[in-house]
Amino acid sequence: MTWxxxxxxxxxxxxxxxRLAARSDRSGWAPDGTPRGxxxxxxxxxxxxxxxxxxEHGFPVVTRGAGSGLAGGASAGEGAIVLDLSxxxxxxxxxPVDAVAHVQPGVSAAAxxxxxxxxxxxxxxxxxxxxxxxxxxxxxxxAGGNRAATTGSTRDAxxxxxxxxxxxxxxxxxxxxxxxxxxxxxxxLVVGSEGTLGAVVGATLRLTPRPVGSAVAxxxxxxxxxxxxxxxxxxxxxxxxxxxxxxDGRTLEAIDALRGSALSQGAxxxxxxxxxxxxxxAEIAEVAAVLAQTAIEVETTGDDERARExxxxxxxxxxxxxxxxxxxxxxxxxxRSRLAEAIRGIDEISESLGVDVHVLAHAGDGGIxxxxxxxxxxxxxxxxxxxxxxxxLELALRLGGTVSAEHGVGALKRRWARIELGDSxxxxxxxxxxxxxxxxxxxxxxxx
Amino acid sequence: MTWxxxxxxxxxxxxxxxRLAARSDRSGWAPDGTPRGxxxxxxxxxxxxxxxxxxEHGFPVVTRGAGSGLAGGASAGEGAIVLDLSxxxxxxxxxPVDAVAHVQPGVSAAAxxxxxxxxxxxxxxxxxxxxxxxxxxxxxxxAGGNRAATTGSTRDAxxxxxxxxxxxxxxxxxxxxxxxxxxxxxxxLVVGSEGTLGAVVGATLRLTPRPVGSAVAxxxxxxxxxxxxxxxxxxxxxxxxxxxxxxDGRTLEAIDALRGSALSQGAxxxxxxxxxxxxxxAEIAEVAAVLAQTAIEVETTGDDERARExxxxxxxxxxxxxxxxxxxxxxxxxxRSRLAEAIRGIDEISESLGVDVHVLAHAGDGGIxxxxxxxxxxxxxxxxxxxxxxxxLELALRLGGTVSAEHGVGALKRRWARIELGDSxxxxxxxxxxxxxxxxxxxxxxxx
Numbered sequence: 001m002t003w004x005x006x007x008x009x010x011x012x013x014x015x016x017x018x019r020l021a022a023r024s025d026r027s028g029w030a031p032d033g034t035p036r037g038x039x040x041x042x043x044x045x046x047x048x049x050x051x052x053x054x055x056e057h058g059f060p061v062v063t064r065g066a067g068s069g070l071a072g073g074a075s076a077g078e079g080a081i082v083l084d085l086s087x088x089x090x091x092x093x094x095x096p097v098d099a100v101a102h103v104q105p106g107v108s109a110a111a112x113x114x115x116x117x118x119x120x121x122x123x124x125x126x127x128x129x130x131x132x133x134x135x136x137x138x139x140x141x142x143a144g145g146n147r148a149a150t151t152g153s154t155r156d157a158x159x160x161x162x163x164x165x166x167x168x169x170x171x172x173x174x175x176x177x178x179x180x181x182x183x184x185x186x187x188x189l190v191v192g193s194e195g196t197l198g199a200v201v202g203a204t205l206r207l208t209p210r211p212v213g214s215a216v217a218x219x220x221x222x223x224x225x226x227x228x229x230x231x232x233x234x235x236x237x238x239x240x241x242x243x244x245x246x247x248d249g250r251t252l253e254a255i256d257a258l259r260g261s262a263l264s265q266g267a268x269x270x271x272x273x274x275x276x277x278x279x280x281x282a283e284i285a286e287v288a289a290v291l292a293q294t295a296i297e298v299e300t301t302g303d304d305e306r307a308r309e310x311x312x313x314x315x316x317x318x319x320x321x322x323x324x325x326x327x328x329x330x331x332x333x334x335x336r337s338r339l340a341e342a343i344r345g346i347d348e349i350s351e352s353l354g355v356d357v358h359v360l361a362h363a364g365d366g367g368i369x370x371x372x373x374x375x376x377x378x379x380x381x382x383x384x385x386x387x388x389x390x391x392x393l394e395l396a397l398r399l400g401g402t403v404s405a406e407h408g409v410g411a412l413k414r415r416w417a418r419i420e421l422g423d424s425x426x427x428x429x430x431x432x433x434x435x436x437x438x439x440x441x442x443x444x445x446x447x448x
Numbered sequence: 449m450t451w452x453x454x455x456x457x458x459x460x461x462x463x464x465x466x467r468l469a470a471r472s473d474r475s476g477w478a479p480d481g482t483p484r485g486x487x488x489x490x491x492x493x494x495x496x497x498x499x500x501x502x503x504e505h506g507f508p509v510v511t512r513g514a515g516s517g518l519a520g521g522a523s524a525g526e527g528a529i530v531l532d533l534s535x536x537x538x539x540x541x542x543x544p545v546d547a548v549a550h551v552q553p554g555v556s557a558a559a560x561x562x563x564x565x566x567x568x569x570x571x572x573x574x575x576x577x578x579x580x581x582x583x584x585x586x587x588x589x590x591a592g593g594n595r596a597a598t599t600g601s602t603r604d605a606x607x608x609x610x611x612x613x614x615x616x617x618x619x620x621x622x623x624x625x626x627x628x629x630x631x632x633x634x635x636x637l638v639v640g641s642e643g644t645l646g647a648v649v650g651a652t653l654r655l656t657p658r659p660v661g662s663a664v665a666x667x668x669x670x671x672x673x674x675x676x677x678x679x680x681x682x683x684x685x686x687x688x689x690x691x692x693x694x695x696d697g698r699t700l701e702a703i704d705a706l707r708g709s710a711l712s713q714g715a716x717x718x719x720x721x722x723x724x725x726x727x728x729x730a731e732i733a734e735v736a737a738v739l740a741q742t743a744i745e746v747e748t749t750g751d752d753e754r755a756r757e758x759x760x761x762x763x764x765x766x767x768x769x770x771x772x773x774x775x776x777x778x779x780x781x782x783x784r785s786r787l788a789e790a791i792r793g794i795d796e797i798s799e800s801l802g803v804d805v806h807v808l809a810h811a812g813d814g815g816i817x818x819x820x821x822x823x824x825x826x827x828x829x830x831x832x833x834x835x836x837x838x839x840x841l842e843l844a845l846r847l848g849g850t851v852s853a854e855h856g857v858g859a860l861k862r863r864w865a866r867i868e869l870g871d872s873x874x875x876x877x878x879x880x881x882x883x884x885x886x887x888x889x890x891x892x893x894x895x896x
Contacts (some may be wrong), residue, residue: 097680097785120686142629149626155633156604171873178597178813179781180850181590181640182857182865183896184877185603188636192629209686212727232545238568238657279660279726333627337545365626402628409630417630425619428883429632435879448631 012037012081022062022082025069029412031445033078035062040084044162044170044201047083051199052168054081060444061166063195065106065134069141070329071410073194073446083199085136091115092202099207100159100176105136105200109143112205121207124151127406128318136200142192144406146243146274146314149365151208153406155191162202163190166437176204189432194408195443197436211242211276215284216307219295220267224248224359227269228340230291231363234273235336237290241283244364245272245314248343251358251371254320255313263313267296271363272314274307314360321358321371328372328385330392334401336366345395346370355388367405368396409447417448460485460529470510470530473517477860479893481526483510488532492610492618492649495531499647500616502529508892509614511643513554513582518777519858521588521642521894531647533584539563540650547655548607548624553584553648557591560653569655572599575854576766584648590640592854594691594722594762597813599656601854603639610650611638614885624652637880642856643891645884659690659724663732664755667743668715672696672795672807675717676788678739679811682721683784685738689731692812693720693762696791699806699819702768703761711761715744719811720762722755762808769806769819776820776833778840782849784814793843794818803836815853816844857895865896 013019014037022038023030036059041047054061062076063083076082089106096119103112110131113123126145127138135154137143139161144153160174174180174187190197221227227246234244247255249268256264263270271291275283281302288300301307321327334342343359346368350357356373370392374381393403393416403409403416418426429448434440461467462485470486471478484507489495502509510524511531524530537554544567551560558579561571574593575586583602585591587609592601608622622628622635638645669675675694682692695703697716704712711718719739723731729750736748749755769775782790791807794816798805804821818840822829841851841864851857851864866874877896882888 095783095785097683098783099683100783142633144627144629153627155636165876169872171876172870173873175850175868176783176848177781177850177853178784179592179601179810179815179853181592181854182850182852182861183869183873184645184880185590185636185640186873186877186880188603188633189880192633197632209688212686235545235547238660240657277725277727278730279728282726333625335543335546335548335624336626337543362627367627400624402623402625402630404630405625405627406629413630420623421631422620424617425621425631425634428613428619428634431883432632432634432637432880435876435883 012039022064022076025067025072025074027070027072027410027412029072030075031077031411035076035080035082038082038084040087042087044164047085047164047199047201048168048170050081050083051164051166054441055167055439058439058441060441062443063199065137066132068129068133069137069410070331070407071404072412073140073408073410073443075411085199085201086134088201094119094207096121101205101207103135103203103205105139105203106134108132108134109138116207117210120210122210123157123205124208125154125157135203139191139200139203140194141406141408144367146245146362148406149362150240150242155188157206158187158191158203159206160204161187161190161200163198163200165198166439166442174204178206194410194447196433196447197442212278213280214274214276214307215280215300215302216310217273217284217288217291217298217300218310219271219291219298221269221271221295223268224343225340226294227271228343228361228363230271230294231339232336233290233293234287237286239283239287239290241273241275241287241364243274243362246361246363247314247317248359250356251317251321251360254324254358255316258316258320258323270313272311317360318371321373324373326374326377328374330370330372330389331405331407332370332392332396332401332403333365333367333405334396334399338399338401339363339366339368342368342395342399342401346392349388349391349395353384353388353391355384357388366401411446460487470512470524473515473520473522475518475520475858475860477520478523479525479859483524483528483530486530486532488535490535492612495533495612495647495649496616496618498529498531499612499614502889503615503887506887506889508889510891511647513585514580516577516581517585517589517858518779518855519852520860521856521858521891523859533647533649534582536649542567542655544569549653549655551583551651551653553582553587553651555583556581557583557586564655565658568658570658571605571653572656573602573605583651587639587648587651588642589854589856592815594693594810596854597810598688598690603636605654606635606639606651607654608652609635609638609648611646612649613646614887614889622652626654642858642895644881644895645890660726661728662722662724662755663728663748663750664758665721665732665736665739665746665748666758667719667739667746669717669719669743671716672791673788674742675719676791676809676811678719678742679787680784681738681741682735685734687731687735687738689721689723689735689812691722691810694809694811695762695765696807698804699765699769699808702772702806703764706764706768706771718761720759765808766819769821772821774822774825776822776837778818778820778837779853779855780818780840780844780849780851781813781815781853782844782847786847786849787811787814790816790843790847790849794840797836797839797843801832801836801839803832805836814849859894
């Protein structure tokens with residue numbers, strides 16, 4: 001099909017390579033067909049022109065950042081215009097008294113955090129894709145991270161957004177102040193909307209002081225269930241360390257295979273607890289006392305170098321699993337009180353369906369990343385994986401949890417999102433979405 | 449006018465006293481006329497019946513809790529049905545591992561906090577009306593409090609809501625887990641919507657451990673601007689104590705008049721800083737070192753009894769002003785970096801318009817409560833007050849702030865809310881509101 005922009009419109013890259021690259025994201029999932037072309041926007045006016053043009057012609061628009069999403073949210077198919085905002089990558093300003101940053105959407109969290117560090121500040125959200133994903137993508141998915149239970153997810157950091165609506169108009173949502181209650185909270189609505197309400201072209205983000213002091217405890221347990229129960233014991237003791245990461249025995253074996261270490265000998269789980277602030281060492285001492293009641297071994301440290309070594313087990317976990325073959329990272333959450341039960345259930349599913357499932361968990365708030373390891377990429381393996389994922393999502397809902405803790409619904413979890421939300425809430429959400437995008441051109445077939 | 453409910457409908461109180469009482473809230477503002485009657489709901493079914501009935505007849509519905517609002521949001525006029533949810537006041541459950549409470553909307557924050565304390569937990573939001581207002585009202589206005597900048601406002605505590613929509617249908621929004629990104633964030637949308645999206649009949653709230661340790665610093669300054677500048681200096685030093693409360697010289701005089709104390713002799717402002725957690729005393733020592741650079745006097749204490757005495761200055765402030773005559777509590781916020789400028793501007797407005805304005809500020813995040821003290825309740829005083837408030841709201845917007853930091857738009861700030869948001873955002877908000885309440889029966893004439 002031949003199509004043209006008006007003279008004032010931005011340049012479209014219609015090359016086969018660009019269009020092909022925009023068909024998928026890190027999930028590997030791609031819809032049928034290829035997009036019409038890719039607009040690499042260099043300013044807000046180009047974003048407005050693109051959306052006005054798409055509205056006029058009824059073309060779907062898929063907004064894209066780094067393409068690091070894990071749910072197919074930015075995958076673009078037949079007939080779509082891909083709106084690439086990765087070149088809008090400036091940190092516009094940082095105010096050290098207000099502890100507020102103004103950024104364009106193509107900046108990475110890591111780049112913002114590094115700039116904030118010059119003022120003794122940090123950008124708190126720490127998704128696994130911290131260095132590669134863009135703030136725009138983090139906003140689209142309300143990205144979390146290891147610390148999210150205590151320092152907040154992306155939504156908690158966003159004060160205001162500049163958003164181009166489907167018709168090409170620009171609106172400013174939110175405010176520059178931390179406090180404020182005027183009007184409906186459309187900022188929180190756009191955060192996590194996975195590109196279905198508008199294109200975010202600017203964000204006002206809250207920064208926080210870099211913590212004074214930190215300390216770490218690492219403990220081994222007989223199995224992951226025991227680690228999960230220890231995490232619940234920390235909660236009951238009134239302890240809320242900044243992060244509690246749980247790694248199961250299967251993952252320890254993968255790390256041992258990668259590193260030649262012996263973590264999995266005599267241990268079936270690893271729990272990594274981090275505290276921050278002036279009272280970090282005192283807090284970690286209390287943490288260690290609780291963990292020691294059921295752990296095989298507990299080590300604590302206030303030394304940064306040793307803390308980094310202890311944390312490397314978590315940092316290397318995914319790479320270690322992926323080194324053994326094709327892997328799929330899943331993402332659910334259950335109430336903290338059900339975490340041990342969820343892990344037991346995942347083990348049972350793994351055994352009964354014959355698919356290796358490794359478990360990494362943000363144990364402080366019940367977030368679980370089951371990682372499926374497949375024998376190969378063939379259709380039989382894919383079918384086994386699909387069955388395993390369905391069983392895990394069903395388990396998460398049965399335990400009062402959610403089918404996506406932080407990666408998003410994207411294209412891959414729409415059926416399950418509908419089950420989780422129920423028809424009447426989905427219907428309400430659609431009406432709200434239509435208030436922003438009456439013709440449904442923004443990322444159709446995703447999220448809702 | 450005569451009107452009747454169906455046999456299955458709840459009982460309506462049509463007595464003159466009830467209808468009259470429902471015309472206003474703590475703001476004192478009342479619209480024209482009197483409401484049709486008051487439904488005191490005893491269960492969710494009665495709320496559903498009332499809204500279905502109102503929808504059928506096109507009657508406006510004003511949902512009401514304790515009536516402690518300060519913006520006329522719950523004031524009901526001619527023809528409205530008042531839906532009183534204050535009897536839905538049960539704490540349904542508290543789970544100590546998940547640190548989650550399920551409550552009905554008529555519970556007060558104080559009652560919930562007391563129940564949470566039995567598990568070593570607390571309900572973090574601490575609005576001034578903590579003991580009297582209901583959680584339902586706190587949700588309607590996204591109520592803040594002294595600690596809001598650090599421990600969050602009401603929105604930050606809400607995980608899930610049961611909401612009866614205008615047509616009488618019941619929807620469950622949100623989830624039981626702390627993490628979760630499935631669907632648009634309709635929970636954050638309903639929080640702060642001032643009764644315009646639905647009637648909240650149940651809430652799942654996040655609790656946090658009660659802090660281990662606390663410490664307080666109290667400092668006096670030459671004037672309130674100097675106190676505001678000291679607060680900015682704390683931010684620049686990377687200090688984020690849990691609350692920073694500023695009280696101006698005029699308020700100190702009122703407190704002296706009430707108590708027979710001598711706080712205002714030789715001091716034109718009082719700054720009260722509270723730190724919590726294991727590192728509280730160390731943090732307060734750092735705070736005191738910064739304050740000492742510009743303060744007249746600084747006192748710190750880790751002793752609870754002395755801390756309560758130092759905090760009583762803030763606690764008694766409003767009562768002391770009100771003891772001198774009629775008073776109006778205003779509510780704006782500016783970026784923290786503009787707080788000193790805002791206070792100077794308010795002083796200038798007070799002087800030029802001849803109305804006494806006292807200033808209480810949540811200095812940690814730029815929240816300001818200018819309190820107007822009137823000579824009497826007469827029309828001339830009311831007119832002077834209106835001119836003064838308009839000038840203060842205009843000032844807040846000029847400094848990049850907001851016309852309501854935590855009390856809400858209600859009936860009283862609609863014109864200013866429109867100026868703050870701009871026509872295109874108001875239009876977008878109306879479309880979103882219509883997605884919930886297509887016929888506009890919920891609290892019409894309020895908020896938007």
